[in-house]
Amino acid sequence: MESTDTREPMKDLLLHNIGELATPLGSTARRGPDQRRVVRTPRQEVLCRDGRIAFVGTEAERIRYHGDLPGTPRLDARGKTVIPGLIDPHTHLPWAGTREEEFAQRLAGVSYQEIAAGGGGILSTVRSTREASEEELALLARGRMDRMLAWGTTTAEAKSGYGLTLEDELKQLRAIRLADREHPVELVPTLLAAHEVPPEHRRERERYLDIVCQEIIPAAAQDQLARFGDVFCEEGVFTCAESRRVLEAGVAHGLHPRLHADEFVDSGGARLAAELGALSADHLIAVSDAGIEALAASGVTAVLLPGTSFFLMKHTYAPARRLIEAGVPVAIATDCNPGSSHTESLPMVFVLAVFELGLTIEEALTAATLNAACCLELGDDLGSIEVGKRADLVVLDAPNLLHLAYHYGINPVREVVKGGVHVHSVSTGR
Ligand code: NIG
Numbered sequence: 093m094e095s096t097d098t099r100e101p102m103k104d105l106l107l108h109n110i111g112e113l114a115t116p117l118g119s120t121a122r123r124g125p126d127q128r129r130v131v132r133t134p135r136q137e138v139l140c141r142d143g144r145i146a147f148v149g150t151e152a153e154r155i156r157y158h159g160d161l162p163g164t165p166r167l168d169a170r171g172k173t174v175i176p177g178l179i180d181p182h183t184h185l186p187w188a189g190t191r192e193e194e195f196a197q198r199l200a201g202v203s204y205q206e207i208a209a210g211g212g213g214i215l216s217t218v219r220s221t222r223e224a225s226e227e228e229l230a231l232l233a234r235g236r237m238d239r240m241l242a243w244g245t246t247t248a249e250a251k252s253g254y255g256l257t258l259e260d261e262l263k264q265l266r267a268i269r270l271a272d273r274e275h276p277v278e279l280v281p282t283l284l285a286a287h288e289v290p291p292e293h294r295r296e297r298e299r300y301l302d303i304v305c306q307e308i309i310p311a312a313a314q315d316q317l318a319r320f321g322d323v324f325c326e327e328g329v330f331t332c333a334e335s336r337r338v339l340e341a342g343v344a345h346g347l348h349p350r351l352h353a354d355e356f357v358d359s360g361g362a363r364l365a366a367e368l369g370a371l372s373a374d375h376l377i378a379v380s381d382a383g384i385e386a387l388a389a390s391g392v393t394a395v396l397l398p399g400t401s402f403f404l405m406k407h408t409y410a411p412a413r414r415l416i417e418a419g420v421p422v423a424i425a426t427d428c429n430p431g432s433s434h435t436e437s438l439p440m441v442f443v444l445a446v447f448e449l450g451l452t453i454e455e456a457l458t459a460a461t462l463n464a465a466c467c468l469e470l471g472d473d474l475g476s477i478e479v480g481k482r483a484d485l486v487v488l489d490a491p492n493l494l495h496l497a498y499h500y501g502i503n504p505v506r507e508v509v510k511g512g513v514h515v516h517s518v519s520t521g522r
């Protein structure tokens with residue numbers, strides 16, 4: 093049968109006049125001292141071909157191997173810094189409604205948990221998300237993805253978890269799929285049906301867990317709507333035993349596990365992540381020494397969310413230095429959601445990671461690129477600037493990498509290239 097595909101073949105793109113190219117290397121998560129091994133090379137060029145990186149080197153090397161490339165579109169980095177596209181491995185992207193009144197209550201001293209106990213918090217977003225259509229959720233997600241892109245994020249994980257019924261969880265996952273198709277930011281979907289017990293099942297939580305395991309997980313897996321399975325394993329939400337049940341049901345349907353673990357108290361979430369060989373254990377503000385050891389021994393990535401500590405005004409942050417010293421690969425993420433971390437900006441989280449988690453700038457870059465890619469099982473394709481990887485690149489308005497934390501509170505991003513296509517520019521506003 094003749095192909096009806098009339099799309100033009102993808103053009104090459106030469107990113108030239110790079111002042112400093114900064115990237116981790118490899119396709120597996122970097123841990124311990126390796127997490128800060130970032131190469132910073134002056135005066136580079138990157139040639140993108142068929143959406144992938146075909147060459148990285150100096151102008152003279154490029155001319156030697158690829159010639160003058162007449163007619164190849166060029167993007168001038170103007171002597172600035174280029175890093176890999178940022179990867180956000182933990183977001184709650186497709187939600188409806190806002191919670192600024194609760195935020196004001198928190199500013200007045202009411203705690204996040206008190207608000208949740210009063211029927212607010214996650215359940216308030218569940219109410220508004222249930223009322224929204226798939227198309228409305230996709231539209232809202234796309235607005236957030238526009239902001240992500242403008243701040244340098246080229247790939248983001250996106251969780252359901254504000255539906256809490258079969259229909260509404262699948263609606264959220266379909267909204268993720270829809271938004272992903274129509275936007276340069278690439279989304280990786282996670283089913284988080286066990287984010288909270290919905291109000292209608294408060295008196296029979298077992299029944300809700302049955303629905304999650306026997307109906308929602310199989311349906312999401314069958315339609316390939318989710319790649320990962322997640323659970324909010326926390327005192328007052330789901331116990332370790334309940335979390336294990338949900339994550340194992342996910343594994344049986346091909347959903348690789350990751351989990352919200354030890355955010356407020358040490359409830360054994362990190363140990364559970366280690367036992368299950370989860371891709372990541374996220375939050376970890378209250379992780380125990382035994383939990384850290386278990387993560388290190390099993391190679392689970394710690395996804396740290398310092399924006400959540402900041403936004404909840406907790407003044408306590410995950411023990412990032414102890415995690416790195418124990419040999420746990422560390423990634424960072426926004427946790428983008430309307431209650432506990434209302435931001436799309438990974439550069440903001442990067443600054444918090446340096447100032448509050450105590451990461452070096454190089455460790456933080458690896459955390460927001462290669463380690464983030466690896467815990468989404470995308471390390472072969474994304475997370476570093478190397479020949480063969482997908483051409484996801486960010487030009488910073490900065491003379492070198494250090495400015496990514498040094499010059500804080502500004503948007504450092506000038507240009508974004510996704511899959512070899514120039515998709516965002518501050519100068520043209522594209
Ligand atoms: O990761 N911890 C659980 N879930 C989110 C909060 C979601 C919300 O408050 O709506 C989190 O912080």
Ligand code: FE
Nearest residue numbers: 182184352427
């Ligand atoms: Fe979260």
